[in-house]
Amino acid sequence: MSGALKDATIRVERPAKTLRELALDKVREAIVNGYFRPGDRLVERDLCAQLGVSRTVVREVLRHLESEGLVANLPNKGPIVAQLDIDEAKQIYEIRGALEGMAARLCAERSSPEIVAALEESLTGIRNSYRDNDMAAVLANTSSFYQTLFTMVDRHVAWGVVNLLTVRINHLRSMTIKTERRSIEGPAQMAKIVDAIRRGDGEGAYQAAMDHVAAACAIAEAVLSAKKSAE
Amino acid sequence: MSGALKDATIRVERPAKTLRELALDKVREAIVNGYFRPGDRLVERDLCAQLGVSRTVVREVLRHLESEGLVANLPNKGPIVAQLDIDEAKQIYEIRGALEGMAARLCAERSSPEIVAALEESLTGIRNSYRDNDMAAVLANTSSFYQTLFTMVDRHVAWGVVNLLTVRINHLRSMTIKTERRSIEGPAQMAKIVDAIRRGDGEGAYQAAMDHVAAACAIAEAVLSAKKSAE
DNA sequence: CTACAGTATCTGGTACGCCATAATACGATT
DNA sequence: AATCGTATTATGGCGTACCAGATACTGTAG
Structure with missing residues (x-):
């Protein structure tokens, strides 16, 4: 084979995605962005019709989402979209704080121009995205910021955990970022993380990451209790 | 209805476990305790025969284990028992350290006789269990120790995460606890955690928990590299 | 208006069948 | 004999049909 043609060059890319994975993504997205509301029943045969797939696939998807914590299963009643109570949300924020703080500290300790550049x-x-008022993009970029934080120090497992937990509080996230002062404070707090990493200040990066999550948690708490009293 | 007969008294206790959950536990256990080895193919129809359930159930179980990280799915080849590489194991220990440290700190901050008593x-x-040389019991009790640490401060989500990650390194755990000095050092390190909690020393409890996990990680690393060079 | 029976709905579970793909074995052609 | 093409097999992916048990709903009889 010609040396000029690297294997990767001609490799045919196949979607390779199974129907199951496509359906999984669809349903997860539908839950995350609120098409299905918390407490809604997820009737298997209805989903079959809506997704255009068989029950076999739907059931596997529901199992998967169940183990992700997005779907709860009532015995003899079937799956519903998981309810998120405020205490659980706080716990999730707390865990994120611990893990993101850990990642930030690691980034600072092995600080490099590449890391800083990627984060910036x-x-x-x-x-x-804030300037353009594109909230979906804010969320996506925020995720990407944290993903960078984890993957730059090869903490893929921790990133997986954070990601898993984050989908469960996604609708909270989309509410917190819309808060008035969040558009100023959020990026400012993240900039503090980056600064500490640039300085190689592990403890500072840890604290800054914790502070950022704590702020998000506080807003989420306010939003949730406001919503609850409104009901 | 007679007041003397409380509802709960006559309630017929049903397993309430679905076949799927039973099968899930069986397969998970089979993987965890080594009946299926890492890399083994998990052929659906064979599992059906071995478990005595239908393919639907088996498939749902495999999906579930996949999202737990115990099973990997090779495209166009099917599910195999996930391989655990050393780097991933280290990451898992690191996360456990962060979360168990967090829980220990919380326990210390709201130190109470109940917490201390339960941990002790x-x-x-x-x-x-060490004295009786019953290693399975050591593992179970160690889990229970940490479970107490988390649940005493109502951190069920974090406990869930730790539990999820722990099954992936279970065979490592069973190797580390068999190590010579672990029977002395392990309990000693855990006693230090309890002491710090008794004193209400949050930082000390955090450090002690981190140290304990770090020690386990070091042993696991040694075991793994020894095993690798033996091959 | 209430109690009860019947009915519809839905999940849990099973069985079976079809198709696509990958690997392997086998046979034919040069 | 080496290689190429083809048949077979193993297996996963997916769909459909069916049944049992639990629950929710509904209409009717008393």
């Missing part, structure tokens, strides 16, 4: 790119993305 | 009970269980 995400941060710029967030600022631009 | 588990600790005694561990010491007795």
Whole structure:
């Protein structure tokens, strides 16, 4: 084989996604962005019709979402969209704080121009998205910021955990970022993380990451209790 | 209805476990305790025969284990028992350290006789199990120790995460606890956690928990590299 | 208006069948 | 004999049909 043609060059890319994975993504997205509301029943045969797939696939998808914590299963009644109570949300924020703080500290300890550059790119993305009032993009870029934080120090498992937990509080996240002062304070707090990493200040990065999550948690708590008293 | 007969008294207790859950437990256990080895293919129809359930159930179980990280799915080849590489194991220990440290700190901050008593009970269980050379009991009691740590401060979500990650390194755990000095050092390190909690020393409890996990990680690393060079 | 029986709905579970793909074995052609 | 193409097999992916048991609903009889 010609040396000029690397294997990767001609490799045919196949979607390779199974129907199950497609359906999983669809349903997860539908839950996350509120098409299915918490407490809604997820009737298997209805989902079959809506997704255009068989019950076999739907059931596997529901199992998967169940183990992700997005779907709860009532015995003899069937699956519903999981309710998120305020205490659980706080716990999730707390865990995120611990893990993101850990990742930030690691980034600072092995601080490098690449890490800083990658983080600043995400941060710029967030600022631009706020400027354009594109909240979906804010969320996506925020995720990307944290993903960078974890993957730059090869903490894929921790990132997986954070990601898993984050989908469960996604609708909270979309509410917190819309809060008035969040568009200023959020990026400012993240900039503090990056600064500490640039300085190689592990403890500072840890604290800054914790502070950022704590702020998000506080807003979420306010939003949730306001929503509850409104009901 | 007679007041003397409380509803709960006559309630017929049903397993309430679905076949799926039973099968899930069986397969998970089979993987965890080594009946299926890492890399083994898990052929659906074979599992049906071995478990005595239908393919639907088996498939749902495999999906579930996949999202737990115990099973990996090779495209166009099917599910295999996930391989655990050393780096991933280290990451899992690191996360456990962060979360168990967090829980220990919380326990210390709201230190109470109940918490201390519950932890000491588990600790005694561990010491007795070591004395009796019952390694399965050591594992169970160690889990119970940590479960207490988390549930005493109502951190069920974090406990769930730790539990999820722990099954993936279970065979490592069973190797580390068999190590010579672990029977002395392990309980000693855990006693330090309890002491710090008794004193209400949050930082000390955090450090002690981190140290304990770090020690386990070091042993696991040694075991793994020894095993690798033996191959 | 209430109690009860019947009915519809839905999940849990099973069985079976079809198709696509990958690997392997086998046979034919050069 | 080496290689190429084809048949077979193993297996996963997916769909459908069916049944049992629990629950929710509904209409009717008393």
